[in-house]
Amino acid sequence: MLAGKEAMMTAPETGSLGLPGSKELAGLFQEEFVRATGIAARWAAERVQGQRRHEHTWVVPFGDKLGTRGTFSLHWDADLQRFLAGRLGANAARPEYLGVILRATAGRWADWRALRGSPPVRLGPSPQADESASESGSLGSSSAALIIDRFVLELVFALEAQGA
Numbered sequence: 001m002l003a004g005k006e007a008m009m010t011a012p013e014t015g016s017l018g019l020p021g022s023k024e025l026a027g028l029f030q031e032e033f034v035r036a037t038g039i040a041a042r043w044a045a046e047r048v049q050g051q052r053r054h055e056h057t058w059v060v061p062f063g064d065k066l067g068t069r070g071t072f073s074l075h076w077d078a079d080l081q082r083f084l085a086g087r088l089g090a091n092a093a094r095p096e097y098l099g100v101i102l103r104a105t106a107g108r109w110a111d112w113r114a115l116r117g118s119p120p121v122r123l124g125p126s127p128q129a130d131e132s133a134s135e136s137g138s139l140g141s142s143s144a145a146l147i148i149d150r151f152v153l154e155l156v157f158a159l160e161a162q163g164a
Contacts, residue, residue, distance in 0.1 A: 019142045019159055020109065026144035029074075029155050032104040033148070037088060044145045044152065054154065056081065058099035060106040061124035068119075070159040072106045074098055080151040099126055102155075 020028070026043035033041045054075035063069040076098065085093035103126060110121040141158040 019140050020157055022142055022144045025142055025155055025157055026146055028108055029101070029105045029144070029146065032101050032108065033146075036101050036104070037084070037092075039084075039087065039148060041146045041148045044147045053077065056095045056098070058095060058102050058126060060099075060103050060126050062106060062110065062121045063124065064119040064121050066119050068159070070157065072102055072109075073156045073158070074102045074153060075156070076153040077151070080148060080153060083149060083151060098153075102126075105155075 023043055030041050030043070033039070055078045056076050058074045060072040061069070062071070081093055081095070081098075084097065088097075091097055103123065106123055110123065114120050139159045141156060143154060143156040145152055145154050
């Protein structure tokens, strides 16, 4: 019975552009987050509401041989990082900790995409600075705000126009 629920969360619904919906994006990240931490996260909204300052960002760029490019980016504040360190130890205090979870999420999405017959996606190196997809060449994006304990993080998927 659990396998059916996991399969539903693993296979994101996508629009005509290949954008996972907000809940599907959150579901992919939730699975990896729970697997890595044992801490429950829940989907809250499509976007973080109001003025929320995020001190940390991790980006996982991707591309395929047809020129489709995009990014997964995760934004969170220092209080979440301290909370994770208190619950999980010193390694969780490093931004790379959540970066690894984001990379696993992007990898799961890439695997799912390949199973659907799309060209294989290659994940690029993860810069720690905010280098999100440029707005000018963007085909679209989806985002999900997630709540972990009392903390909010935002996950954004951006798909850029196909290029050379």
